[in-house]
Amino acid sequence: MAKLHVSTTINGEPVEFLCSPQQSMLEVLRNTLGLTGTKEGCGTGDCGACSITLDGRLVCSCLMLAAEAEGREIGTIEGMAQGDRLHPLQRKFLELAALQCGICTPGVLVAAKALLDRNPDPTETEVRYWLAGNLCRCTGYDKIVRAVLETAAEMREEAAR
Amino acid sequence: MNVVSNKWIGQRTIRPDGADKVTGRAAYAADATMPGMIWGKILRSPHPHARIRSIDTSKAEALPGVKAVVTAKDIVDFPVDTPVPLGIQDMRWMCRNVMAREKALFHGHPVAAVAATTEEIAAEACRLIEVDYEVLPWVIEIEDAIRPDAPILHDFLRFEGRPSNIAGKLEHRLGDVEAGFAEADVVIERSFATRPVHQGYIEPHACLVSVAPDGKTTIWSSSQGQFMVRAMTSLLTGIPQSDIRAIPAEIGGGFGGKTIIYLEPVAVMLSKKSGRPVKMVMTREEVMRATGPTSASRSTVKIGARRDGRIVAAQGTFYLQAGALPGSPIRGAAGCAFAPYDIPNVHSVGYDVVSNRSKVAAYRAPGAPIGAYAVECVLDELAEALGMDPLELRLKNAARQGTKAAHGPVYPRIGFAETIEAALAHPHYKAPLGKRQGRGVACGFWFNAGGESSAQVNVTEDGNVVVTTGHPDIGGSRASIANITAELLGIDYRRVSVLIGDTATIGYSNLTGGSRVLFASATVVTQSVEKVITQLRERAAKIWGIDPDAVKWEDGQALPAGDNAGRFPPLTLKQLAAKASETGGPIGAGVQLNTTGAEGGFATHICDVEVDPELGIVRVVRYTAFQDAGRAIHPGYVEGQMQGGVAQGIGWALSEEYVYDRQGRVDNASFLDYRMPVCSDLPMIDTVIIEVPNPKHPQGVRGVGEVPIVPPLAAISNAVYNALGRRFYSLPMSPPKVLATLEGAAA
Ligand code: FES
């Protein structure tokens, strides 16, 4: 089958790729573009390891067709740090040991950033429900939730300064 | 034990692999690629039990793009009559597990594999393989498998002289249980059942394999042990270990499930036949159908005590479902069940039962949660019958230094009683409960383990340190090794890099499993660093022209000591590294050892639940875990192990289970239908680390990773009883079951 030509923006940079009509965004990110920071835990939209943003909205890239990226803006874990400056969430996850094996971490971070972009002052319950689509089998979520809440508080302080 | 300043031990340092893992750089197995790489795919049995009469692969081989096809013929056969043990596994079973041989033994059992230029072509080729099956009657549940008329999986298995699905029996005896029960004033006997649950690692099994024309083989894979991968792959492919380089990728969770291999030997044979690098990645569905969950279980436990609360006898029978091939964790169930207590008369028996579902793999403290579930629930009833506080009953009977355990050892100094005392004193234990809430407690034990470990510690020319060990880091062990190395050398932990070597670059190291990694690797790293310090003192002595014994190492520098004190300015690690060539060459040392002295891990948990009577939902609303860690080298990752173990235990108790359909297939092989706890299901999980140092370890380390999954099953069950006044004797206490019970009670 003829491949589709897609022009899109990934982490602020223009990107073009060829894909078949049925290929998922996750497959293209990982296998065509070499952006392997986005992980596959299930391929069925149930684990959140493949979380990316599409025009700022949080989506499972395993459920998105690559062709849908045409003309849109994609954000992945590779775009979260600015050069060698980690995003405050990334720093806090390291400080609080909010990851063990780290396979869920890219998805959790992308999802948590999408939350804080919308809601700079979430409650614990809001964090827990927002992240309910991101499975983590290692941590029991305790340190993840604490890291998101602490980052939010620090970012608010920073913004108020 | 070394007396150290604790500048770095006990600190919450940033893990050495941290930045890679929060930026998406860390390379897991499925992230690897190679030029010319093709894709492998497995054809799996559509039947839970069937004889394989023949396999015709000619159509698949003829499909354009197909580069190789592999069946059981390509995997080394280990005949069933000669055991070939490798660790706790047996290659007779491993060769039949990676590729069905005489029979397909479960739905999803591999029967053939294909490598092709794309995943789609490989999948299409699998559909073209023709397998002639003789479909056989099948059996899945324990109670069905042990019936006299059950379909027999393996003709070669005999139990008590007859063909049987009971593959083995393990028994622990202490004292005389009959006499013990005769002394008891109160005896409680109950039966329990648990369902199979999966380890649930988020990263599916994956590997990339390249076999060169000269047979030199490179394997990148996700496993809990690169040396296990090398050994098993070598045995199953006939390629000598020296020709196999197994490189440990970052591992996305294992919890025991990656202590065996599934894909590697198949990928090796596909690569060998095709002459191309081959990548294989399981789907989630394949993970759920064909990789090891842990056992379902049926147990009966009987405990007798005197009126004063002293337990005088205990008896346990544990049937564990092994899956298609022998090897369920009966040792963990029968051995750990009564291990926390000082009981004079114990009889504990485990039965290994095969049936037509995927072969079990280790799962965090394998078997121990099953044993503890039954014992700790019976103890709860016993406490009630005696009118005693359930923690006081446990404290009264707690094993201590000198207690002889039924599974063998006499305990050295352990910190079990301390965990119960801490729980009794904790505000959680006295906090008021709300409406429909209940509180439960339970304790647990895990053996922990030592075994083979290797380390190499090298000083770089610019005076920093690189440590290499041989255990995949599954939960932050590199951070702890950096802390220990920095502490011993007296330098900033950021000057220490910690790497995991592959099978060609570091000495043999046993699996990451059994809660052994930090115990064992800290031992060999400590000894290596001590050797490095000796070298550093010698180098300084040479520069100063004094005896090495007259040099001490302190705060990252060599100092003249004794009579020479103050005679020379100190020499730092950097200065000594710069002079290494002139003073005798590179500075570095390695140690390879079979470590011993890992002592058991003990935990006590308190759990509060709230039951929604309309929906049957049990929610854990508060949880506190108390554990003797020996010494917490990095408290953040110790807490993380405790919290993760508790969360998995909550899933086991409340929502996770394998469901089979009428055709003997797993009916819920996805994360949607196999319900692991998500973030909104859980509360914060509080942890209290107790440190009673292990006298047999340089830093006092005990294993920490496994025991936290042992108490939750019973702690939650006991809390549900406290909330509802009704006991459940089977898991999971899922909403339909809870509702049915509540409705039954109302009717
Ligand atoms: S891989 Fe997309 S949700 Fe799991």
Ligand code: FES
């Ligand atoms: S850290 Fe391992 S799954 Fe989240």
